[in-house]
Amino acid sequence: xxxxxxxxxxxxxxRAGLVLISPTLVITLVVVLLPMAWAxxxxxxxxxxxxxxxxxxxxxxxLENFGYVLAEPGFWSxxxxxxxxxxxxxFLSIVTGLAxxxxxxxxxxxxxxxxxxxxLPYVAPVVAAAFVWEIMLNxxxxxxxxxxxxxxxxxxxxxxxxxxxxxxxxxRVPVALLTVIAFEVWRYFPFAFLFILAxxxxxxxxxxxxxxxxxxxxxxxxxxVTLPQLWRVIALLSVLRFVFTFNKFDDVYLLTGGGAGTExxxxxxxxxxxxxxxxxxxxxxxxxxxxxxxxxxxxxxRFFAGAER
Amino acid sequence: xxxxRVERAVFGVLRWVVIAALVVxxxxxxxxxxxxxxxxxQELILDxxxxxxxxxxxxTYREVLTSESGGGQGFLVFIRNSAVIAVAAVLxxxxxxxxxxxxxxxxxxxxxxxxxxxxxxVYLFPAIVLAIPLFVLFTMLGxxxxxxxxxxxxxxxxxxxxxxxLRNYFETVPAGVxxxxxxxxxxxMETIWRVTLPLSKPALMATSLYIFMIAWNExxxxxxxxxxxxxxxxxxxxxxxxxxxxxIPTTVLMAxxxxxxxxxxxxxxxxxxxxxxxxxxxxxxx
Numbered sequence: 001x002x003x004x005x006x007x008x009x010x011x012x013x014x015r016a017g018l019v020l021i022s023p024t025l026v027i028t029l030v031v032v033l034l035p036m037a038w039a040x041x042x043x044x045x046x047x048x049x050x051x052x053x054x055x056x057x058x059x060x061x062x063l064e065n066f067g068y069v070l071a072e073p074g075f076w077s078x079x080x081x082x083x084x085x086x087x088x089x090x091f092l093s094i095v096t097g098l099a100x101x102x103x104x105x106x107x108x109x110x111x112x113x114x115x116x117x118x119x120l121p122y123v124a125p126v127v128a129a130a131f132v133w134e135i136m137l138n139x140x141x142x143x144x145x146x147x148x149x150x151x152x153x154x155x156x157x158x159x160x161x162x163x164x165x166x167x168x169x170x171x172r173v174p175v176a177l178l179t180v181i182a183f184e185v186w187r188y189f190p191f192a193f194l195f196i197l198a199x200x201x202x203x204x205x206x207x208x209x210x211x212x213x214x215x216x217x218x219x220x221x222x223x224x225v226t227l228p229q230l231w232r233v234i235a236l237l238s239v240l241r242f243v244f245t246f247n248k249f250d251d252v253y254l255l256t257g258g259g260a261g262t263e264x265x266x267x268x269x270x271x272x273x274x275x276x277x278x279x280x281x282x283x284x285x286x287x288x289x290x291x292x293x294x295x296x297x298x299x300x301x302r303f304f305a306g307a308e309r
Numbered sequence: 310x311x312x313x314r315v316e317r318a319v320f321g322v323l324r325w326v327v328i329a330a331l332v333v334x335x336x337x338x339x340x341x342x343x344x345x346x347x348x349x350x351q352e353l354i355l356d357x358x359x360x361x362x363x364x365x366x367x368x369t370y371r372e373v374l375t376s377e378s379g380g381g382q383g384f385l386v387f388i389r390n391s392a393v394i395a396v397a398a399v400l401x402x403x404x405x406x407x408x409x410x411x412x413x414x415x416x417x418x419x420x421x422x423x424x425x426x427x428x429x430x431v432y433l434f435p436a437i438v439l440a441i442p443l444f445v446l447f448t449m450l451g452x453x454x455x456x457x458x459x460x461x462x463x464x465x466x467x468x469x470x471x472x473x474x475l476r477n478y479f480e481t482v483p484a485g486v487x488x489x490x491x492x493x494x495x496x497x498m499e500t501i502w503r504v505t506l507p508l509s510k511p512a513l514m515a516t517s518l519y520i521f522m523i524a525w526n527e528x529x530x531x532x533x534x535x536x537x538x539x540x541x542x543x544x545x546x547x548x549x550x551x552x553x554x555x556x557i558p559t560t561v562l563m564a565x566x567x568x569x570x571x572x573x574x575x576x577x578x579x580x581x582x583x584x585x586x587x588x589x590x591x592x593x594x595x
Binding site for chain 2: 010013014015016017018020021023024025027028030031032035036038039042047049099100102103104114116117118119120121123124125126127128129131132133134135136140141142143146147150186190215217218219243246247249250254266269270273274279282283286287289290293297
C-alpha cells in the first residue's frame with residue numbers, strides 16, 4: 001500500500017471502509033434511490049407511456065395526478081381492502097405461527113418431517129402455489145368444491161376467487177377477499193413459526209420448571225411464563241408482516257387479478273401502469289400507499305415500542 | 310390438581326390435532342399438484358374428486374419440457390433463463406455485498422452507522438413504487454426483454470439483506486485471526502479472501518441460498534420487464550402466462566408447477582439449517 005504512505009492507520013481504515021462499501025452504495029443509489037426520486041417527480045407530472053419521451057425530468061409539475069387519484073372512489077375502496085387484507089393476514093398468520101411453534105416445541109418422532117411440511121408454502125414459488133389454489137378452488141373440477149358439494153352438503157359450488165359476496169350461516173361475507181386472506185395466512189404463517197420457534201427454543205427451561213414446581217397449569221405457564229417472553233418477537237413480526245402484506249402485489253394479482261372486491265392498492269397501481277399507461281397517476285397512487293405505510297409505522301412505533309419500554 | 314390434569318389431557322390432544330391439521334393444510338396442495346401432474350386429463354374431467362391417479366402418465370412432463378417448435382411448451386428454455394438469472398444474481402450480489410459487509414463489520418469510517426437506515430428503507434419500501442420508474446426507464450432504453458436488466462434489479466433488492474446477514478457473521482470471526490494474517494504480510498483484500506471468507510462459509514452458503522430463492526421465485530419485475538419476449542421468460546412468468554389461457558390442459562400446467570417448485574424445495578432443504586438460522590438470528594437477540 002505505497003499510495004497510502006503518510007496517512008495515519010485510522011485514516012487508511014476510513015478510506016478503505018469507504019472504498020469497500022462504495023459498490024453497495026452505488027448500486028443502491030442507481031437502482032433504488034434515484035428511481036425512487038424519479039417516481040416522486042413523475043407523480044407530479046402529466047406523464048403517460050406514449051408521451052414520456054417528451055415529458056422531461058424537470059418542469060411541468062402539477063398536482064393533477066393526486067387530485068385525480070384521490071377523487072376516484074376506486075382508490076378509497078382499494079385502500080380499505082388493503083387495510084382489511086393486511087390486518088387480517090398479519091394477525092392470523094402470527095396466531096397460526098404461534099400455534100404451530102407451540103405444537104412443535106417438544107420433540108416427537110417425525111418432527112423434522114412435520115417441520116419440513118410446514119415450511120413448504122413459504123418456500124414454494126408464489127406462482128406455483130397460487131396456481132394450485134386456483135385449481136383446487138375451481139368451481140367446475142376443483143377438489144374443494146367437489147368434496148364440498150358431495151360430503152358437506154353445499155347446494156352449489158362456490159366460486160371462491162370470483163365471487164365478491166356470499167352468505168355464510170346467514171351472514172354476508174366477502175368470499176374472494178377471505179380467500180386471498182386465507183392464502184396469505186397459509187403462505188406466511190411459516191415465517192412467524194420460524195421466528196417464534198427460534199425464540200421458544202432459546203428460552204431458559206428453569207423459568208418454566210420453577211412455575212411447574214409452584215403448581216402452575218399448562219395454560220397458566222403459557223400465559224404468565226412463556227407469552228411474556230414472546231412479546232418482543234411478536235411485536236417484531238407484527239411490524240414485518242404488516243409492512244410486507246401492505247406492499248404485497250403477487251399473491252392477489254395471481255389469484256384474482258384484483259377482481260371480486262380484492263383490489264389492493266399495489267394491484268391497482270400495476271393495472272393503472274400497464275393497462276392505461278398512465279405513469280403519473282400510478283406513481284401518485286403508489287406514493288400515497290407509501291405515505292400511508294409510513295404514517296402507520298410511525299404511529300405503531302410511537303405507541304407500542306414506547307409502551308413496551 | 311384436577312384442573313392441571315384436565316388441561317394436560319386437553320392440550321395433549323389439541324397438540325396432535327393442530328399438528329395433523331397443519332400437515333394436511335401444508336402438504337395436501339403439493340401432493341395434489343404432483344398427483345394432477347401425472348394424471349390423464351380425460352380421467353380428471355370424468356372423476357375430479359379422485360385423490361389418487363388410477364393410471365400414471367409422464368406425457369405431461371414431456372409436453373411441458375419439449376421446445377415450442379417441437380409442439381411442447383418450451384419450459385426448458387424458461388428453466389435455463391431462471392437458472393442464469395438466479396446464478397448471476399447470487400454471484401454479483403456476493404461480489405458487491407462481501408466487501409460492503411466487511412467494511413460495516415470491521416472498519417470505522419464516516420457514515421458506517423447511518424448505512425443501516427438506508428438498508429432498512431430499501432427493505433421495507435413498496436416494490437411497486439420502484440417498479441414504475443424502472444419500467445419507464447427500461448422502456449425508454451429498450452432494455453425490456455433483457456435478462457441483464459432484471460439481474461440488476463434483483464441485485465439491488467438483495468444487497469441490503471445480504472450485507473446485513475454477512476455483517477452479523479463477519480463480526481463473529483475473531484479479529485485476532487485477521488490481525489495475524491496482516492502481520493504475516495497480507496493486504497486487506499488478501500486477508501478477506503484468504504482468512505475471512507473461508508471462515509464464513511456457512512454464512513456465504515446461507516446468503517447464496519437466500520438470493521437464489523428470491524431470484525428464482527420473483528414475479529413482479531419479471532412480469533414487467535420480460536412479458537413481451539417469450540424466449541426470455543422465467544419459469545414463474547411462463548407458468549403464470551400460460552395458466553391464463555384455456556388451450557393448455559391443467560395437468561400439463563401442473564407438471565410445469567412441479568418443474569418450477571421442485572428445484573427450490575430441494576435446494577432449500579439441502580441448506581435449510583443454514584438459512585433458517587441466518588433468517589432468525591435477529592429474533593434470538595430479542
